[in-house]
Amino acid sequence: MTNSIGEIGDAACIMAIGTNTTTSHPVLALECWRAVRQGKQLIVINPREIDLVRWATLWLRNNPGSDVALIMGMCRIILEEGLADTEFISQRCEGFEDFKSSLSEFNLDFVESITGIKRETIVKAARMYASSKPASILYTMGITQHSHGTDNVMAIANLAMLTGNIGKPSSGVNPLRGQNNVQGACDMGALPDVFPGYQRVATPEALTKFETAWGCRLNPEPGLTLTEIMEAAYHKKIKAMYLIGENPVLSDPDSKHIRAALSNLEFFAVQDIFLTETARLAHIVLPGVSFAEKDGTFTNTERRVQRVRKAVEAAGEAKPDWWLVSSIARKMNAKGFEFETARDVMDEIAKVTPSYGGISYERLEKKGLQWPCPDKEHPGTPILHSKTFSRGKGFFKALSYRPSKELADSDYPLILTTERSPYQYHTGTMTRKVSGLNKLRANELLEINPADAENLGIKDGDRVMVTSRRGEVETAAKVTKTSPPGVVSMTFHFSESPTNVLTNPALDPLAKTPELKVAAVKVEKARTGTGSN
Amino acid sequence: METLNLSIDGKEVKAKQGSTVLAAALDNEIYIPSLCFHPHLSATGGCRLCVVEIEGYKDYVPSCTISATDSMVVRTSTPQLLQLRREALNPILSQHPCACLMCWRQKKCGPDDICLRNVAVTDRCVTCPRNYNCELQQVVCHVNKNDVKIEYSYRNLPIDDSNPFFARDLNRCILCGRCSRVCNEIRGIGAVNVYNWGGDSLNGPFGSKPIFDTNCISCGACVSSCPVGALYFKDSPKAETETKTTCTYCGVGCGLVLGTRENKVINVYPDKESEVNKGYLCVKGHFAIKEMVHHPDRLTVPLINCGGQFSPVNLDEALNIVASRLRNYRSDEVAVISSSKCTNEDNYVAQKFARVVLGTNNVDNCARL
Numbered sequence: 090m091t092n093s094i095g096e097i098g099d100a101a102c103i104m105a106i107g108t109n110t111t112t113s114h115p116v117l118a119l120e121c122w123r124a125v126r127q128g129k130q131l132i133v134i135n136p137r138e139i140d141l142v143r144w145a146t147l148w149l150r151n152n153p154g155s156d157v158a159l160i161m162g163m164c165r166i167i168l169e170e171g172l173a174d175t176e177f178i179s180q181r182c183e184g185f186e187d188f189k190s191s192l193s194e195f196n197l198d199f200v201e202s203i204t205g206i207k208r209e210t211i212v213k214a215a216r217m218y219a220s221s222k223p224a225s226i227l228y229t230m231g232i233t234q235h236s237h238g239t240d241n242v243m244a245i246a247n248l249a250m251l252t253g254n255i256g257k258p259s260s261g262v263n264p265l266r267g268q269n270n271v272q273g274a275c276d277m278g279a280l281p282d283v284f285p286g287y288q289r290v291a292t293p294e295a296l297t298k299f300e301t302a303w304g305c306r307l308n309p310e311p312g313l314t315l316t317e318i319m320e321a322a323y324h325k326k327i328k329a330m331y332l333i334g335e336n337p338v339l340s341d342p343d344s345k346h347i348r349a350a351l352s353n354l355e356f357f358a359v360q361d362i363f364l365t366e367t368a369r370l371a372h373i374v375l376p377g378v379s380f381a382e383k384d385g386t387f388t389n390t391e392r393r394v395q396r397v398r399k400a401v402e403a404a405g406e407a408k409p410d411w412w413l414v415s416s417i418a419r420k421m422n423a424k425g426f427e428f429e430t431a432r433d434v435m436d437e438i439a440k441v442t443p444s445y446g447g448i449s450y451e452r453l454e455k456k457g458l459q460w461p462c463p464d465k466e467h468p469g470t471p472i473l474h475s476k477t478f479s480r481g482k483g484f485f486k487a488l489s490y491r492p493s494k495e496l497a498d499s500d501y502p503l504i505l506t507t508e509r510s511p512y513q514y515h516t517g518t519m520t521r522k523v524s525g526l527n528k529l530r531a532n533e534l535l536e537i538n539p540a541d542a543e544n545l546g547i548k549d550g551d552r553v554m555v556t557s558r559r560g561e562v563e564t565a566a567k568v569t570k571t572s573p574p575g576v577v578s579m580t581f582h583f584s585e586s587p588t589n590v591l592t593n594p595a596l597d598p599l600a601k602t603p604e605l606k607v608a609a610v611k612v613e614k615a616r617t618g619t620g621s622n
Numbered sequence: 623m624e625t626l627n628l629s630i631d632g633k634e635v636k637a638k639q640g641s642t643v644l645a646a647a648l649d650n651e652i653y654i655p656s657l658c659f660h661p662h663l664s665a666t667g668g669c670r671l672c673v674v675e676i677e678g679y680k681d682y683v684p685s686c687t688i689s690a691t692d693s694m695v696v697r698t699s700t701p702q703l704l705q706l707r708r709e710a711l712n713p714i715l716s717q718h719p720c721a722c723l724m725c726w727r728q729k730k731c732g733p734d735d736i737c738l739r740n741v742a743v744t745d746r747c748v749t750c751p752r753n754y755n756c757e758l759q760q761v762v763c764h765v766n767k768n769d770v771k772i773e774y775s776y777r778n779l780p781i782d783d784s785n786p787f788f789a790r791d792l793n794r795c796i797l798c799g800r801c802s803r804v805c806n807e808i809r810g811i812g813a814v815n816v817y818n819w820g821g822d823s824l825n826g827p828f829g830s831k832p833i834f835d836t837n838c839i840s841c842g843a844c845v846s847s848c849p850v851g852a853l854y855f856k857d858s859p860k861a862e863t864e865t866k867t868t869c870t871y872c873g874v875g876c877g878l879v880l881g882t883r884e885n886k887v888i889n890v891y892p893d894k895e896s897e898v899n900k901g902y903l904c905v906k907g908h909f910a911i912k913e914m915v916h917h918p919d920r921l922t923v924p925l926i927n928c929g930g931q932f933s934p935v936n937l938d939e940a941l942n943i944v945a946s947r948l949r950n951y952r953s954d955e956v957a958v959i960s961s962s963k964c965t966n967e968d969n970y971v972a973q974k975f976a977r978v979v980l981g982t983n984n985v986d987n988c989a990r991l
Contacts, residue, residue, distance in 0.1 A: 094874065094898060095897060095898075111839075113872065114872055114873070114874050115839070115841065115874075115904035115905075116874050116876050116898075116899045116902055116903065116904055116907075117874045118810075119808060119809065119810075119902060122808070122809070122810035125810070126807070126810075143810075144810060233990070234990075234991075265873060265874075266873035267872065267873055267962075268872065268873060268962040268963055268988070269868075269869065269870050269871060269872055269873060269875065269962070269963060270873075270961075270962050270963060270964060270965060270966065270969070271873055271962035271987070271988070271989050272873060273962075273965070273966040273969060274960055274961065274962040274964070274966075274969045274987040274989065275962075275987070275989055276966065277960075277966050277969035277970040277973060278969075278970070278973045278985075279960035279961075279962075279969040279972060279973045279985055279986065279987040280973075280985070280986060280987070280989075281983050281984060281985060281986050282983070284973075284977075285970060285973070290983055299977075303974065303977075303978050305978055307977055307978070307981075308953060308977065308981050308982060308983055310983060311983050312957075312976075312982055312983030312984035312985060312986075313957065313984045313986070314986050314990075315959060315986040315987070315988060315990065315991075316990070318957040318959070318984055318986065321957075322957070326954075326955070327955060327956065327957050327984065328951055328955040328956070329947065329948060329950075329951045329955060329956045329957075330956070330957050330958075330959065331944070331948070331956070331957075331958045331959070331975075331976075332958075332959040333958075333959065333960050333961045333964060333968070333972055334960075334961030334963045334964050334968075335959050335961050335963075335987070335988050337959070337988070337991075340988060340991045341991060356947045356948070356950075356951075358944050358947075358948075361921065362920055362921060363917075363919055363920065363921060364919070364921060364925070364932070371927060372926070372927050372947075373924065373925070373926050373927065373935075373940060373943055373944060374921065374924060374925040374926075374927075374932065375924050375937075375940060375941075375944070376920075376921035376922055376923060376924060377921070377964075379870070379914070379915050379920075380867065380868075380870040380965075381867070381870075381880055381887055381911065381915045382915070383965065384967075385964075385965025385966060385967045385968065386868075386965055386966045386967065387868045387870075387875055387965060387966070388875075388966060389868075389873055389874060389875025389898065390873035390874060390875070391875075391898075393875060393897075393898065394966070395868040395875055395877070395898075396866070396867065396868065397867050397868050397965055398865050398866060398867045399865070400863075400865035400867065400880040400882050400887060401880075401882055401885045401886060401887055401915070402885055403922075404920065404922045405922025405923050406922060406923050406924065406937040407920070407921065407922055408937075409965075409967075409968065410961070410964050410965075410968035410971070410972070411965070411967045411968045411970070411971040411972075413941070414968075414971045414972055414975045415971055415975075416941050417941050417944050417945050417948070417975070417979075418971075418974075418975050418978070418979045420941055420942060420945035421945045421948065421949060421979050423975075423978055423979045425974070425978060426971070426974075426975070426979075428971070431965065431967040434966075434967035434970055434971060435966070435967060437970070438966065438967070438970050456895075456896075456897060457875075457897070457898075511839060511904065511905065511906075512840075512905060512906075514871050514872070514906055514910070519870075519871075519910065519914045520871075520906060520910050520914070522913060522914050522917040522919065523909065523910045523913045523914055524786070524913065525786030525787050525840075525909055525910075525913075526786075526905070526906070526909070526910055528786045529786065529840060529905070600990065601990065602990035603990065603991070605991070
């Protein structure tokens with residue numbers, strides 16, 4: 090997030106696009122309600138009638154995968170109606186002319202046809218966002234999990250820069266990070282192209298810096314992303330894998346392929362707190378500890394580094410992940426893994442990561458600190474880009490509309506999009522162990538519009554077979570107007586109905602994020618009683 | 623922001639512009655009893671316990687609804703005010719058991735003691751989940767209330783335990799309305815409201831239906847806001863120690879307090895001091911931790927896969943196996959998948975391991991999923 094959670098409620102306008110905030114970030118959603126209660130505007134852009142729509146001033150029910158057209162269309166209206174912040178554009182940004190030319194594609198006829206939204210509503214949304222300042226954009230996987238996810242994000246950045254909604258309190262471009270420490274995992278360089286603090290492995294300065302800090306030669310070649318690693322494992326190019334606390338068999342697209350890829354490995358070690366569907370494929374499984382049994386830090390979606398404190402001792406031989414990995418490193422005669430406590434690790438992080446330079450357990454004792462926090466005296470940074478952007482000037486990106494890789498056709502006439510339940514978490518490894526949550530949400534449901542259900546002869550609660558080009562999954566139907574006609578949705582929390590058997594592994598070319606939000610499927614009444622896949 | 627100077631009980635205090643008299647007193651560590659007041663919620667002035675005397679005002683006023691002004695002179699605990707508060711408690715105590723508030727043995731009895739005071743089981747202090755942690759007990763003690771003016775009879779309302787995590791016993795409800803306000807004003811849900819307006823008013827779902835059958839999201843905010851034992855968490859014994867930490871579910875990073883006893887997490891509360899969640903949690907943060915952490919399926923020993931069957935192996939041996947196997951591969955043949963559920967420290971060590979020990983940049987986490 091460019092801004093902080095506590096600022097959202099003070100925005101004059103919140104635009105929530107591709108985020109089911111009350112479900113996936115329930116406590117952050119309280120800020121949306123705080124704004125609405127004060128009479129502020131809330132624009133919800135989502136194909137599904139999510140809970141947030143109840144609070145919305147304006148709801149735009151766009152077709153899945155049409156976000157670039159919608160946002161660029163809004164940009165065009167803002168520019169044509171003279172609502173752009175010309176001073177911000179000229180002083181803080183570049184690339185504006187190319188971007189402006191690219192808007193010619195997005196006339197209202199085109200935008201209306203792609204998005205399925207009436208032009209009056211698009212104009213209203215554009216005016217509302219541009220004229221209610223400060224305006225804050227919230228987005229999540231509904232934006233990123235597309236084969237054109239990077240374009241979606243660039244379009245959002247264009248819209249924010251066009252109206253000067255960056256670098257000011259309660260404004261900004263605010264991706265709400267999904268998992269508890271996805272921000273921190275990226276900050277720490279658990280990415281194939283960057284060292285900790287996003288220092289690129291391919292740049293000689295960064296390479297030299299880390300070779301000096303770690304006392305060894307390092308590989309200057311950026312590595313493979315998770316999705317590429319799976320592909321390489323499938324083709325037996327990656328032969329050994331060490332996997333910590335992830336469950337790709339359920340979380341990654343095209344599960345059958347993932348399962349085959351992992352089964353092809355010559356050596357597969359997994360570290361986890363439960364024997365997950367993925368761990369069952371491993372040659373060896375090491376017992377990790379849960380967050381309640383270890384010390385450390387998580388970095389939340391607003392870049393706030395916060396303490397995790399050990400409350401209880403772990404049972405048996407379970408150990409913190411950093412301890413297990415360091416022990417293996419030492420057994421492989423590596424130097425620089427003599428950490429005795431999590432605090433020792435943080436001290437090293439602060440030394441090599443400029444944005445974490447001022448972070449220490451002493452300072453985190455009372456409250457968290459938002460990076461960049463370059464030195465011991467720095468108070469942290471609640472708002473990014475207030476004077477300059479990371480690259481200097483903000484870059485307007487010329488964009489064109491690219492449809493999703495799979496569209497509905499006569500064989501697969503419905504679009505499947507994935508969602509989450511507020512009562513389960515990710516692949517259910519942890520939450521499905523909680524009996525009370527299972528009472529609140531026990532199994533997978535295919536949400537389908539009453540019109541589609543009627544056409545297919547499906548009634549609420551019927552068992553249905555959902556089939557895509559990659560596989561089939563049996564589940565129960567929930568007939569609801571939450572889903573628009575032509576679109577069905579499923580979560581991916583339930584291993585009995587592994588939704589990601591169906592999803593499309595088509596990748597965004599830059600971010601390598603798979604297109605989990607759009608897959609063409611067909612739905613039929615299930616012939617048999619149970620079973621899946 | 624302008625600072626106000628006022629006098630409360632003869633003490634010169636400072637208050638923020640826009641503060642109520644009650645907030646000004648509490649900020650300056652001057653206790654004024656209250657039951658319906660909650661710092662995050664709209665003030666109703668309903669319970670009348672926070673009445674104060676303000677110079678220039680013709681009558682006593684509830685301090686939760688009056689804005690503090692510069693040079694205001696406030697008295698909070700004159701004998702007349704204490705008498706007014708004792709009277710304000712009369713209607714409240716006609717609806718709530720009073721044995722748990724006034725019995726002289728209250729501090730001596732334990733949960734397993736036989737009640738010697740001939741108190742009905744529904745009215746006993748030891749059977750209330752909020753005993754010793756009850757705001758009504760605190761208020762009764764503060765104003766030295768030791769008699770009951772209006773006769774109390776048990777209302778015999780059914781206990782709603784339909785929610786898996788908390789129960790609602792409205793026989794103890796004092797109609798402060800905090801649960802309804804927090805559900806509406808903070809959470810935007812509105813699953814509970816005041817209904818049956820009149821002598822039989824209650825806080826709950828319309829039509830007295832079980833809370834499970836409403837749009838309740840099981841966040842537990844109503845329970846945390848309840849001043850008495852009307853709303854209570856199931857299976858929530860008293861903790862020995864408390865540890866502040868950060869929630870493991872989702873990127874919001876709510877502050878949690880884990881209550882522990884005998885090496886077990888037994889309670890989870892929202893950290894009221896956290897800047898992130900300000901004392902609120904969702905259903906997962908509140909209720910999905912202790913059972914998960916202590917689940918019998920947790921891995922406690924390393925396991926080795928022998929043809930689809932996992933058998934336990936000693937930790938040191940397991941680490942040796944991993945180390946010796948990983949040595950066999952070139953840097954472009956190995957990959958490390960790290961975890962966005964693990965700590966920064968875990969992730970730092972994992973990527974350092976990939977780069978330094980395995981010589982590869984094939985390291986990623988599930989940020990894209």
